[in-house]
Amino acid sequence: MIRRLLSSSYLGILLLMLYAPILIIIVFSFTEAKVLGNWTGFSFKLYTSIFRGGVHHSLTGALWNTLIIGLVAAFGSTILGTMAAIGIHNLQPRAQKAVKMVNTIPILNPDIITAISLFLLFISLGISQGYATVILAHITFCTPYVVLSVLPRLRRMNTNLYEAALDLGATPFLAVRKILLPELRPGMISGFILAFTLSIDDFVVTLFTIGNEGLETLSTYIYADARRGGLTPELRPLSAIIFVVVLILLLIINQRAAKRKL
Amino acid sequence: MQQKISSFIGRRRNWSIPYVLFLGFFVVVPMLLIAYYAFTNDEGNFTLANIRKFWVHPEAMNTFIYSVVVALITTVLCILIGYPAAYILSKMEARKARLLVILFILPMWVNFLIRTLATVALFDFLKLPLGEGALIFGMVYNFLPFMIYPIYNILQKTDQNLIEAAQDLGANPRQVFLKTVLPLSVPGIMSGVIMVFMPVISTFAIAELLTINNIKLFGTTLQENIYNGTWNYGAALSLLMLLMIGLTALLNRDGNSKAAEEGGLI
Numbered sequence: 001m002i003r004r005l006l007s008s009s010y011l012g013i014l015l016l017m018l019y020a021p022i023l024i025i026i027v028f029s030f031t032e033a034k035v036l037g038n039w040t041g042f043s044f045k046l047y048t049s050i051f052r053g054g055v056h057h058s059l060t061g062a063l064w065n066t067l068i069i070g071l072v073a074a075f076g077s078t079i080l081g082t083m084a085a086i087g088i089h090n091l092q093p094r095a096q097k098a099v100k101m102v103n104t105i106p107i108l109n110p111d112i113i114t115a116i117s118l119f120l121l122f123i124s125l126g127i128s129q130g131y132a133t134v135i136l137a138h139i140t141f142c143t144p145y146v147v148l149s150v151l152p153r154l155r156r157m158n159t160n161l162y163e164a165a166l167d168l169g170a171t172p173f174l175a176v177r178k179i180l181l182p183e184l185r186p187g188m189i190s191g192f193i194l195a196f197t198l199s200i201d202d203f204v205v206t207l208f209t210i211g212n213e214g215l216e217t218l219s220t221y222i223y224a225d226a227r228r229g230g231l232t233p234e235l236r237p238l239s240a241i242i243f244v245v246v247l248i249l250l251l252i253i254n255q256r257a258a259k260r261k262l
Numbered sequence: 263m264q265q266k267i268s269s270f271i272g273r274r275r276n277w278s279i280p281y282v283l284f285l286g287f288f289v290v291v292p293m294l295l296i297a298y299y300a301f302t303n304d305e306g307n308f309t310l311a312n313i314r315k316f317w318v319h320p321e322a323m324n325t326f327i328y329s330v331v332v333a334l335i336t337t338v339l340c341i342l343i344g345y346p347a348a349y350i351l352s353k354m355e356a357r358k359a360r361l362l363v364i365l366f367i368l369p370m371w372v373n374f375l376i377r378t379l380a381t382v383a384l385f386d387f388l389k390l391p392l393g394e395g396a397l398i399f400g401m402v403y404n405f406l407p408f409m410i411y412p413i414y415n416i417l418q419k420t421d422q423n424l425i426e427a428a429q430d431l432g433a434n435p436r437q438v439f440l441k442t443v444l445p446l447s448v449p450g451i452m453s454g455v456i457m458v459f460m461p462v463i464s465t466f467a468i469a470e471l472l473t474i475n476n477i478k479l480f481g482t483t484l485q486e487n488i489y490n491g492t493w494n495y496g497a498a499l500s501l502l503m504l505l506m507i508g509l510t511a512l513l514n515r516d517g518n519s520k521a522a523e524e525g526g527l528i
Binding site for chain 2: 007008010011014015017018019020021022024025028036037080081083084086087088089090091092095099102103105106108109110111112113116117118119120121123124136137139140143147197201203204207208218219222223226231235239242243246247250251254
């Protein structure tokens with residue numbers, strides 16, 4: 001009994017520590033003070049001013065850029081990664097091992113190394129940096145995770161089903177759509193979600209591949225803000241909203257997964 | 263012709279070709295470029311000056327050693343704090359544990375720069391000084407979930423029969439833990455170490471924010487060199503990091519892809 005109490009209070013204290021900074025942001029999103037940590041009375045003003053745009057159109061611009069880059073990169077890497085996983089699964093063991101090894105490089109590399117290497121690539125080719133380079137860079141570090149979340153599904157499925165479909169006269173395209181994709185879908189979905197979150201949370205790779213044409217994502221916007229010594233007050237309610245939305249989504253996903261298991 | 267194309271597509275191993283080309287262009291070539299820049303000067307002539315500069319120039323060296331120490335402390339703290347948490351979670355009823363694991367991972371969905379700035383606000387609020395202590399706290403705070411998750415994952419998969427066998431053979435709880443549970447969970451700890459140690463060395467921006475620009479880590483040195491246009495020297499420093507990564511990867515050869523798979527956070 002005492003042991004259980006001790007262990008749950010240990011987890012409780014850890015969670016409290018992890019959430020303390022986030023709670024501060026949420027609490028101070030309900031006040032107008034310019035500086036995080038000053039309380040100047042309760043107000044919804046910051047929440048309404050995010051949606052009004054106007055003065056803060058650069059913040060909403062950065063938010064849109066982040067979401068668009070995240071979605072395109074997640075779609076791109078899900079398609080590329082799923083195809084790759086199907087291919088890798090059917091390669092000879094030797095080639096399979098080699099491709100898998102190269103596939104883990106972007107995962108093992110710290111993001112600053114990925115960032116610098118891609119920066120040097122784009123510079124050497126004389127490509128002007130912008131939307132395209134950021135998206136390509138994001139696909140580079142997201143796809144390995146998609147591959148790794150689709151491969152286990154392939155290993156678990158009965159590959160004879162696919163051959164059977166072909167023998168029964170299905171075109172490869174039809175067999176993929178009707179046999180492979182339904183089996184791989186859960187892996188693809190978690191790969192997509194992972195890619196999207198990696199992309200919207202990325203800062204270092206984005207900073208090195210975004211160029212200096214004024215394109216901003218949330219991360220680079222916040223970085224510029226922090227270097228100027230403050231945080232645009234509207235970022236508090238924005239973070240609070242993102243946090244609550246993700247919390248609810250994850251709880252729903254968890255509920256559904258739990259139900260399916262029962 | 264069409265027959266040929268469709269049989270080419272029909273062979274499923276050919277489906278890996280686009281990604282293999284992609285990896286070659288966006289992963290292998292860029293890494294070779296790092297090596298190329300590291301061994302050339304501004305005019306593109308071969309030189310060892312960039313490598314030598316690192317040994318002679320104490321600033322980058324000192325930052326590097328300091329970063330390794332910070333990363334070591336952070337990693338050890340993450341294991342010491344994270345292991346008990348992972349252990350407790352693995353002993354819980356599966357459904358409750360999953361919910362709690364999500365709660366541990368969730369803070370990572372708030373942009374890490376905002377989280378760091380909020381940590382600064384927290385320290386101000388509690389009237390604690392910013393500096394080395396804040397730096398270590400911030401690092402542990404940022405990377406703890408990366409340690410808890412893989413350890414939890416492996417503990418939860420541990421074969422209960424082995425534990426029962428140890429008990430039946432007369433091991434006391436402490437022996438069961440030290441001789442059975444802990445050794446079996448080493449791969450989880452290793453994947454945690456991979457996901458904490460190198461990333462801490464190479465973080466940039468976090469250290470500056472938590473120490474009011476007093477301390478910088480190696481990532482900042484890299485970034486400054488690239489930004490100041492000394493690409494060749496920056497590439498040489500990156501090469502050093504790549505060598506370290508290669509070394510850890512070799513030491514942990516087959517653990518790697520497994521670690522990455524188990525480390526996937528969903």
